[in-house]
Amino acid sequence: MLILEYIEKLLNGDKRTCARLISIVENDEEEAKNIIKNIYKYTGKAHVIGITGPPGGGKSTLTDKLAKELRNRGKTVGIIAIDPTSPFTGGAILGDRIRMQDLATDPKVFIRSMGTRGHLGGLSKATQSAVKVLDAYGADYIIIETVGVGQSEIDIVKTADTVVMVLVPGLGDDIQAIKAGIMEIGDIFAINKSDLDGAARTAAEVKAVLDMGPMKDRKPPIVQVIASLNKGVDKLLDEILNHMEYLKSTGELRKRREENIRAEIIKLIETEIMRMVLKKSQANQILDNTVIEVADRKLDPFSACEDIMKLFSSNI
């Protein structure tokens, strides 16, 4: 592949090339490396927004409406929707979602669904690479939307500059608990479906939890929205832009991005070292034998790790 030709097209805003490059960085680790190395210097300009929260919160609708509001203000938008994978095909079941079809035909909006399985280097890495492609492509804003609230989703959304936590009124105990678990990563709280009973109470509960926390320079704002009716979405976007102003004026933006870069490099090093260990001749054979010993309870996992380390630490 004439990678530099592709990259030139990407930088010139060619949408099909953008799609093609994202597919490559998703699926081909070696080419991904090559592409990111070449486009990295053109990245860092986009404002990356993470949209997360428990299932059933209407995150997709909110993402659509936010993207439209950004388009109304003349901005270009990239959307990466982390969709659960189809059980047997390995693809993202929701595809480039039907409900986003009007957005998808807009040349200034790029939408990509990514499944949660089948990424050799991990979903988090694939997402980060896709964000870089969209950034180099020239998206002013990149929205990462994740279904679910597990640790890997949190890891992904934490790489955003601004994290919007979407909650809805009146969900059960489970949701209350999850809500608490993920409070700390929200820069802005959106109470969606605010026409439902209990919206004000949910907002008050969120406020109470935030007030209980350590004093911070900035209290995350709580915005009531009804995404399906496009109510409050403009206000939410204003808060997102305010947050970026805050990040820039306080030096927080640089700090956050450095932290994310650090985590990214450490992860790359870990993967690289493991690859080296397993590539060594006999490494897999030794590991196979060790697994059997551990399964037989002749050896414990920690001692197994120590034994293997001793074998390889002399000349990794």
Next chain:
Amino acid sequence: MLILEYIEKLLNGDKRTCARLISIVENDEEEAKNIIKNIYKYTGKAHVIGITGPPGGGKSTLTDKLAKELRNRGKTVGIIAIDPTSPFTGGAILGDRIRMQDLATDPKVFIRSMGTRGHLGGLSKATQSAVKVLDAYGADYIIIETVGVGQSEIDIVKTADTVVMVLVPGLGDDIQAIKAGIMEIGDIFAINKSDLDGAARTAAEVKAVLDMGPMKDRKPPIVQVIASLNKGVDKLLDEILNHMEYLKSTGELRKRREENIRAEIIKLIETEIMRMVLKKSQANQILDNTVIEVADRKLDPFSACEDIMKLFSSNI
């Protein structure tokens, strides 16, 4: 700490010692290693059951009722409930849950809630260690219950011998999507709250998705339950026991456990190597400088990784 004394007490079934040792393996990586090394040979006897599924499915209630049914059949039970962490304290907010209080006073039942944050070595590692302590303690059955459906929860629940996926009728699109994403890890499907409208349809949908999949020797059974009324729980338990018979008779049990052990050892090696890299003098300084260069877009993350690898690969 006189670790061998503790371990002797554990093997003699002392419940307080069990609690103490789980706290230690959760919080102290070095001691955890020491404890696991010493108890490992006494493990591998318990049948580990993972209970998972989207929020709001009544997993906790079902776990309680399953534990009670196991007690009725004269078995001892350990429960590890992975609870979301309180946002600011780092502890599990649901504590040793009130609704489980009648179980908690039973000397043959051990219940532990674990938060999703604050585990140095990762929640997955802490859970695996706790399972080993409960196994050595003599629990016949160990139930791991996870709220949420993220990748890390899936990783945890995959370490179980039998995975029960709990679904409920009539949840929205999001839930349907998540359901699809996690279908493949279910050994048994429990449709809880089966007195709600749409229970039969949900069961049919699950069956349809399973039928679409590749031919397997064993089709996961679908059991309708109403956990709150204790209906169908005995049947679910029968299916769980059948699954273990299947695992044993086909050699799958050994295969699964070997796969889990392999993943566990690889994870330990990765962590260990990273620790070695970062411990080297100047390693952190070099990483700090590299992060700044990458943040300035003078270097890309992949090249940064390669540079650091070159520096250290000569004599890790």
